[in-house]
Amino acid sequence: MFRCAIMNSAMRSPRPTLLEHLRQISRLLEEDAALETVLTAIVEAARAVIPCQAASLMRYEEETELLRFIAAPREHWSVLARACVPLDASAAGKAFTQGRPLIVQDASQSGLIYRDIDRLLDFETRSLLAVPVRVGNWTVGVMEAVNKHGNVHYTGEDVTILEILAGYAGIALAQASWRKTEEEIKDLERMKADFIAVASHEMRTPLGVILGHTDLLLEEESDLQRRQQLDAIRRAGERLQKILDDLERLEQPARAPLQLDLQTVDLGQLLQQVCRGFETQARQRQIELRTQIEAGEFLARVDPDKIGVAIGNLIENALTFTNPGGHILARAERAFGGEFVRLTVTDDGVGIPAKDLPRVFDRFYQVEAHATRRHGGMGLGLAVGRVMVELHGGQIWAESVEGRGSRFTVLLPAAHSPGQSHPPGL
Numbered sequence: 001m002f003r004c005a006i007m008n009s010a011m012r013s014p015r016p017t018l019l020e021h022l023r024q025i026s027r028l029l030e031e032d033a034a035l036e037t038v039l040t041a042i043v044e045a046a047r048a049v050i051p052c053q054a055a056s057l058m059r060y061e062e063e064t065e066l067l068r069f070i071a072a073p074r075e076h077w078s079v080l081a082r083a084c085v086p087l088d089a090s091a092a093g094k095a096f097t098q099g100r101p102l103i104v105q106d107a108s109q110s111g112l113i114y115r116d117i118d119r120l121l122d123f124e125t126r127s128l129l130a131v132p133v134r135v136g137n138w139t140v141g142v143m144e145a146v147n148k149h150g151n152v153h154y155t156g157e158d159v160t161i162l163e164i165l166a167g168y169a170g171i172a173l174a175q176a177s178w179r180k181t182e183e184e185i186k187d188l189e190r191m192k193a194d195f196i197a198v199a200s201h202e203m204r205t206p207l208g209v210i211l212g213h214t215d216l217l218l219e220e221e222s223d224l225q226r227r228q229q230l231d232a233i234r235r236a237g238e239r240l241q242k243i244l245d246d247l248e249r250l251e252q253p254a255r256a257p258l259q260l261d262l263q264t265v266d267l268g269q270l271l272q273q274v275c276r277g278f279e280t281q282a283r284q285r286q287i288e289l290r291t292q293i294e295a296g297e298f299l300a301r302v303d304p305d306k307i308g309v310a311i312g313n314l315i316e317n318a319l320t321f322t323n324p325g326g327h328i329l330a331r332a333e334r335a336f337g338g339e340f341v342r343l344t345v346t347d348d349g350v351g352i353p354a355k356d357l358p359r360v361f362d363r364f365y366q367v368e369a370h371a372t373r374r375h376g377g378m379g380l381g382l383a384v385g386r387v388m389v390e391l392h393g394g395q396i397w398a399e400s401v402e403g404r405g406s407r408f409t410v411l412l413p414a415a416h417s418p419g420q421s422h423p424p425g426l
Contacts, residue, residue, distance in 0.1 A: 322349035
C-alpha cells in the first residue's frame with residue numbers, strides 16, 4: 001500500500017513523476033538499450049523524483065573488493081568513471097555489506113562520508129541515502145542519492161523510491177550479464193565450428209592417402225597375415241572417417257542450414273537396406289540382426305541419405321551395446337492412423353541407466369565413465385541421428401531398462417500424396 005501511495009502522490013506532482021520515469025526505463029529495457037543508457041536514465045530519475053543534487057550507481061568488484069561507479073550525472077561521469085569507493089568507512093560500503101538502506105541526514109556529523117570523491121569533483125556531500133542493488137538474492141552494488149533539495153531530511157518514501165529504482169538497476173545489470181554470456185557462447189560456438197571445419201579438412205587429406213594406399217596394398221598382397229594387418233589399418237581409417245563425418249554433420253547446421261534432397265521414400269525398404277549394410281558386422285559379433293516390416297508401403301518425404309545416417313547410427317549403437325548372443329530387431333510400422341511412420345530399433349543389450357536416459361542424445365555424452373569404458377565411440381552417433389530426424393520435422397526418443405536392453409524410436413510424418421518410392425542404394 002505504501003508503494004501505491006507513492007505512485008499516486010507522484011502522479012499528482014507537477015515535477016516528472018516516478019511512474020513516468022519507470023515507463024521510460026521499462027521501454028529502454030524492452031528495447032534492449034545499452035547498459036550505460038539504462039543506468040543513466042535510472043540515475044537521472046532519482047535526481048528528479050526524490051529530488052536531489054546528485055545520484056549514482058556503484059557495482060562491487062571482487063578483484064579489488066571496491067565499489068566502482070557505473071553511472072552518475074553526466075556532468076560528473078568523466079571523473080567518476082575512474083573512481084572507486086572502499087567498503088570500510090563509507091556509507092555505500094556499509095549499505096552494501098549490511099544489505100539494507102542507510103541514511104546520513106547530516107554528513108558533517110558522520111564518519112561514513114568518503115571525502116575523496118568530494119575532492120575529485122570539487123563537491124560537498126551534505127546528506128546521503130544509500131540502498132543496496134540486488135540481482136536475485138545477491139547484493140551486487142549500491143545506489144546513492146546525495147544532497148536532497150532544500151536540505152530537508154530523507155523520508156521513508158525516499159527510501160522506497162530509491163529501492164524501486166535500484167531494483168530496475170539490478171534488472172538492467174542482469175540483462176546485460178545474460179546478453180554478454182549469450183554473446184560469449186555464440187563466439188565459442190563459432191570458434192568450435194571453425195576449428196572442427198579446419199581440423200576435419202586437414203585430416204581428410206592424409207586419411208584419404210592412407211586409405212587409398214591401403215586399398216592398393218590389399219589388391220597386391222597375398223599373404224594372409226599381412227592382409228589381416230592391412231584390414232585392421234583400413235578399419236581404423238574408416239572409423240576415423242566416420243568420426244569426421246559425424247562432427248561435420250553436427251556442426252553444419254551452426255554454419256548454414258542443411259539442404260535436404262527430399263524424395264518420396266519407402267522407409268520400410270530404406271530400413272532393410274541400412275540393416276543389410278550391418279549384417280557382416282552383426283555376424284562377426286555373434287548378434288542376431290533382423291527386420292520386421294508390416295505389409296504395404298511406408299512412404300515419407302525425406303532425404304534418404306540423412307535418414308539413412310540416422311537409422312545406421314541407431315543400428316550401430318545397438319550393436320555396440322549388445323553382447324555376443326544378443327538380438328536386435330529393426331521394425332517399421334504405421335502410427336497414429338497412418339499419419340506417421342514409426343521406426344524402432346530394439347536390443348536386449350546392457351541398457352541405459354535411468355539417470356542417463358535424458359542425455360543420451362546430447363553431443364559427446366558417454367553413458368560409461370571415461371576411465372571404465374568398455375565400448376568405443378565419441379558419443380556423436382545418437383546426437384547426429386537426432387539432428388537428422390528433427391530436420392525432417394520428426395521425433396526421436398529412447399526407452400530402456402538397465403540390464404535388459406533399449407528401444408529407440410523414430411517418428412516421421414507420412415507422405416499424404418501418392419508418389420514413386422525411391423529407396424536409395426546405400
